[in-house]
Amino acid sequence: MTRIFLSYRRADTATYAKRIYDRLSADFGSDAVFMDVVTIAPGAKFGVVIEDAVSKCDVLLAMIGLTWLTATDESGRRLGHPEDLVRIEITSALARDVLVIPLLLQGAAMPNRQELPVALADLAQRNALEMHDASWEFDIAKLERAVQSVVHLRSLGLKIALNQQYCPVCGQALPQIRVPHTLRQALWGGWICPNCGTKLDRLGRVLA
Numbered sequence: 061m062t063r064i065f066l067s068y069r070r071a072d073t074a075t076y077a078k079r080i081y082d083r084l085s086a087d088f089g090s091d092a093v094f095m096d097v098v099t100i101a102p103g104a105k106f107g108v109v110i111e112d113a114v115s116k117c118d119v120l121l122a123m124i125g126l127t128w129l130t131a132t133d134e135s136g137r138r139l140g141h142p143e144d145l146v147r148i149e150i151t152s153a154l155a156r157d158v159l160v161i162p163l164l165l166q167g168a169a170m171p172n173r174q175e176l177p178v179a180l181a182d183l184a185q186r187n188a189l190e191m192h193d194a195s196w197e198f199d200i201a202k203l204e205r206a207v208q209s210v211v212h213l214r215s216l217g218l219k220i221a222l223n224q225q226y227c228p229v230c231g232q233a234l235p236q237i238r239v240p241h242t243l244r245q246a247l248w249g250g251w252i253c254p255n256c257g258t259k260l261d262r263l264g265r266v267l268a
Contacts, residue, residue, distance in 0.1 A: 068123035
């Protein structure tokens with residue numbers, strides 16, 4: 061059963077998608093991870109298979125590279141097309157009770173609401189995980205922990221709240237708490253993860 065859906069553009073982040081697929085498949089099994097070029101059988105109806113996989117996944121990883129936002133075809137910006145598969149994947153996941161994690165690759169920045177089509181605007185509110193070649197093992201370990209937390213909760217029949225903040229390091233659901241006076245200015249409105257102790261600002265970003 062597909063639990064983890066990899067959403068990406070081949071011309072943008074295909075190499076990274078395969079690296080992440082290989083790692084997560086080793087962790088959770090190949091049947092649990094959906095990557096189009098690996099999972100879809102020859103002759104299968106591409107759109108139907110993708111729609112079915114998104115409808116059943118527990119977490120969608122939206123891989124954003126340098127050309128993800130601006131990719132075009134003969135009719136204009138691809139994200140602007142309602143039939144664009146990447147757009148369909150993400151909007152479908154956002155419409156469900158599914159955790160969507162933007163993965164920022166190649167030094168890409170997180171798009172803001174104004175840069176996204178209205179149908180994708182909520183993606184801008186999801187806490188992103190930056191992944192760099194220089195810190196790949198450290199970054200992918202964060203991703204593994206976050207995904208493991210979601211998959212485990214789902215396996216117990218528990219829901220992941222869309223408005224719930226999760227620790228990007230270990231995947232723990234975060235309660236809002238008071239912080240020591242010496243950290244108040246930096247952490248006001250933020251969190252300290254009760255599981256791993258990671259300090260996050262009010263936007264869910266890890267503080268050094």
